[in-house]
Amino acid sequence: MDYMDQELVSIPFGKSKIDGIYYHSTFKEGNRADGNTIVIHVHGFLGNFLDGSQRFLPPILAEGGYSSLAINTRMANFGLFFGYGILNDTIPQIDRVVEYAQELGYKNVILSGYSLGTSIILRYASLRNDPRKTHNINGLITLAAPYSMPDSIRRRWDYWGSEPSYQEVFEEAKDIIKPGLEGTGQDRTILIYKARGNSYCPEHTEIYTYRTWWHLAGPEAKYAMAHKKIQNVKVPILLIQGWHDQVVRHEEAQQLAQLALNAGNKDVSAFYVNAGHTFEDKEEELGDIIVRWLDRRFKD
Amino acid sequence: MVSRQRKILSFPAKDGFTVNGMLVTGEFKEEKDLYETPIVLLVHGVMGNFLARGTPRLLPNALEENGISSFSINTRMAFMGQIFGGGIFDDSIMDIEAAVDRLAEEGFRNIVILGWSLGANQSVYYAVNIQHPNLKGLILEGCSYSLPLSNKKRLEKWDSIPSYDHIYEIAKKVLGNDPRTSKNDRVFIVYRAWGPTFNPSDVELHTYKTWWFMRSPEATNAKTYEIISDLSIPVLFIHGENDYAVDPDEPRELKRILNESGNNDVEIKFIPDARHDCMENPGATVPVLIEWLSNIS
Numbered sequence: 001m002d003y004m005d006q007e008l009v010s011i012p013f014g015k016s017k018i019d020g021i022y023y024h025s026t027f028k029e030g031n032r033a034d035g036n037t038i039v040i041h042v043h044g045f046l047g048n049f050l051d052g053s054q055r056f057l058p059p060i061l062a063e064g065g066y067s068s069l070a071i072n073t074r075m076a077n078f079g080l081f082f083g084y085g086i087l088n089d090t091i092p093q094i095d096r097v098v099e100y101a102q103e104l105g106y107k108n109v110i111l112s113g114y115s116l117g118t119s120i121i122l123r124y125a126s127l128r129n130d131p132r133k134t135h136n137i138n139g140l141i142t143l144a145a146p147y148s149m150p151d152s153i154r155r156r157w158d159y160w161g162s163e164p165s166y167q168e169v170f171e172e173a174k175d176i177i178k179p180g181l182e183g184t185g186q187d188r189t190i191l192i193y194k195a196r197g198n199s200y201c202p203e204h205t206e207i208y209t210y211r212t213w214w215h216l217a218g219p220e221a222k223y224a225m226a227h228k229k230i231q232n233v234k235v236p237i238l239l240i241q242g243w244h245d246q247v248v249r250h251e252e253a254q255q256l257a258q259l260a261l262n263a264g265n266k267d268v269s270a271f272y273v274n275a276g277h278t279f280e281d282k283e284e285e286l287g288d289i290i291v292r293w294l295d296r297r298f299k300d
Numbered sequence: 301m302v303s304r305q306r307k308i309l310s311f312p313a314k315d316g317f318t319v320n321g322m323l324v325t326g327e328f329k330e331e332k333d334l335y336e337t338p339i340v341l342l343v344h345g346v347m348g349n350f351l352a353r354g355t356p357r358l359l360p361n362a363l364e365e366n367g368i369s370s371f372s373i374n375t376r377m378a379f380m381g382q383i384f385g386g387g388i389f390d391d392s393i394m395d396i397e398a399a400v401d402r403l404a405e406e407g408f409r410n411i412v413i414l415g416w417s418l419g420a421n422q423s424v425y426y427a428v429n430i431q432h433p434n435l436k437g438l439i440l441e442g443c444s445y446s447l448p449l450s451n452k453k454r455l456e457k458w459d460s461i462p463s464y465d466h467i468y469e470i471a472k473k474v475l476g477n478d479p480r481t482s483k484n485d486r487v488f489i490v491y492r493a494w495g496p497t498f499n500p501s502d503v504e505l506h507t508y509k510t511w512w513f514m515r516s517p518e519a520t521n522a523k524t525y526e527i528i529s530d531l532s533i534p535v536l537f538i539h540g541e542n543d544y545a546v547d548p549d550e551p552r553e554l555k556r557i558l559n560e561s562g563n564n565d566v567e568i569k570f571i572p573d574a575r576h577d578c579m580e581n582p583g584a585t586v587p588v589l590i591e592w593l594s595n596i597s
Contacts, residue, residue: 006307008322010351019351021308046380050308050320077379078347083500189489189503202385202507205487209500 003027004062009069011100018093020071021049022104023058027065037108037298038101039141039290041070042094044115048076052278053114053143053286060287066294067106071097073120080216083187083209087119087216088223094124095135108298110139112290115247115277116216118145119224126232139236139297141290142226144245144277147252149224153217156195156247160204163193170218173210179220187211230260236267238293240286242275269293302328304364309371311402313394317376317386321399322350324360325369334369335407338436338596340589341399342372343419345442349378354577355416355441362579362586368593369408373399377418382510385485389447389514389522393426404434410596414439414589417545417576418514421447425521428530436596437534439589442543442576445550447522451515454493454545458502461491468516471508479518485509528554529561536567536592538585540574567592 005024010017049070058068079085113121128135146152197204241253257270275282305325328334350372360370375395381387415423420443444450455464475482493504537551574580
């Protein structure tokens with residue numbers, strides 16, 4: 001592709017690294033190349049930078065003149081299965097990636113999240129909402145954002161009659177991890193059958209540890225409740241939602257937008273696409289919406 | 301001058317599965333040098349990927365510093381393949397086949413596969429089934445004598461819950477008479493599979509079907525000792541002296557089988573101060589690889 005360079009990057013982060021793919025837009029036609037703006041893409045449930053919107057959006061945005069950085073957080077892949085995929089622990093990782101983008105010379109840093117990734121970026125933006133601080137971001141894009149991750153998961157499990165039930169997992173989790181006494185509890189990997197459909201097949205099964213479940217899906221997982229976080233977001237927000245999404249109800253985007261507007265954010269947009277949760281077959285349309293939204297706000 | 305490359309490639313296996321790979325090549329004076337110099341096709345271990353710690357992550361750069369290109373792939377066994385049912389051991393050779401074909405189409409004439417751990421057993425199964433003229437040798441790192449036997453020994457060592465034999469009994473019931481075509485499958489957890497606790501770090505996850513073809517007594521193609529005698533290309537075993545996962549006698553026994561079958565181009569090198577991952581000691585590992593690769597053409 002002659003409108004972008006693509007490079008695998010490992011961003012130093014303490015004693016470890018954050019992996020990502022940097023897509024540097026080189027598109028020049030009609031003064032398209034913005035050069036100052038980069039979109040950081042955060043994956044969904046069990047996702048990574050080789051999957052879904054993290055993979056298909058960057059080339060589309062690059063053609064529109066916008067660079068991208070698609071990253072793996074600690075919740076990528078099987079972070080939820082082995083105990084280290086704790087939502088709030090992604091915040092320092094995002095801090096580092098934002099810093100890295102600024103080190104690359106980008107003045108406008110936009111965070112984009114897909115599904116679970118929207119919980120991460122909304123939590124982040126609600127914390128880093130002071131433009132005088134270093135980790136300043138300039139916009140948020142949410143794709144298929146659940147109004148509240150715990151509510152969304154509970155509703156789905158109840159619908160399919162999950163085994164064990166949401167309430168049973170909640171009771172067991174309290175016993176095992178002893179919330180409030182962090183460090184003294186145990187942890188254990190658990191399977192939830194019939195969590196995503198009416199069978200015991202692998203595709204209908206979810207896997208967590210009690211601790212990762214507690215912080216993402218439990219009734220006290222406040223950091224994963226988008227409706228509480230979006231009210232503290234001060235930067236422009238673009239919400240995009242599929243009409244036929246089986247995971248996130250279409251009205252959730254409107255409700256989130258309304259909350260942000262009510263809280264005083266004057267730049268909130270919501271778009272609907274004739275698509276399901278993964279935006280399959282609507283990739284170009286999704287990319288076009290984002291490019292136009294970016295053009296209006298960040299084009300030089 | 302051919303410039304340095306570091307790029308992600310995606311291509312389909314013949315059943316449509318998308319293989320992702322990372323190509324790392326250095327600078328070469330001429331295009332023919334790039335294509336004549338051996339290229340190492342790296343295949344990851346259990347639930348690994350081309351960025352997993354150890355050999356997958358470290359070796360491409362180390363090879364590039366020594367003028368050797370590499371292509372690290374994610375097969376269907378990568379990430380959660382074995383957990384959600386797509387990671388069928390026998391099918392994974394289609395991914396290696398697609399990668400070898402891709403390299404050959406690009407023009408690489410001297411391809412060597414380096415399989416690490418599970419990847420070593422996959423690589424043997426590939427190479428005894430598909431003889432590509434551009435495939436010039438195998439490097440087998442931390443290669444188990446038999447994946448089913450390794451699993452059984454480990455689960456018995458830690459007194460797993462459920463036990464190996466119990467999993468086998470349940471798997472037969474779930475999968476029925478024809479595990480290959482069975483529509484019935486289920487994810488299961490083995491507690492105390494890697495250590496003595498119930499902590500997530502000691503847990504193993506499979507579906508019955510993925511376990512059946514990789515770990516069960518019926519996983520014929522993962523019993524490397526039963527198939528390796530058909531391998532006629534050069535083989536280098538590298539093995540950490542302190543490997544806790546695969547006993548050093550296992551590659552020795554595989555070498556013996558190869559020699560008895562008439563393949564005398566087989567070497568085995570033990571890497572000091574390394575466990576299951578030889579790149580714990582790159583200073584010892586990389587020169588061994590470079591020297592062996594210098595004889596490949």
